[in-house]
Amino acid sequence: MKEELSGIYVCSICGVENETLVDPSAGVRQTYVEDCAVCCRPQVLTILIDEASGFVAVQAEFEG
Numbered sequence: 113m114k115e116e117l118s119g120i121y122v123c124s125i126c127g128v129e130n131e132t133l134v135d136p137s138a139g140v141r142q143t144y145v146e147d148c149a150v151c152c153r154p155q156v157l158t159i160l161i162d163e164a165s166g167f168v169a170v171q172a173e174f175e176g
């Protein structure tokens with residue numbers, strides 16, 4: 113697997129697409145908070161990595 117992966121998520125507040133960098137060594141399922149690059153609201157990201165394809169699925173929820 114590559115050392116670094118990236119995934120795309122849509123901000124749950126402003127609807128803009130953000131790219132997040134994911135470190136696969138932290139596990140195939142990760143949760144962390146990242147601020148939207150546009151509206152700066154914190155998003156709770158749930159990351160699911162498909163190890164076979166390297167595809168990263170990202171679900172974003174506003175930390176409210």
Ligand SMILES: [Zn+2]
Nearest residue numbers: 123126148151
């Ligand atoms: Zn936003």
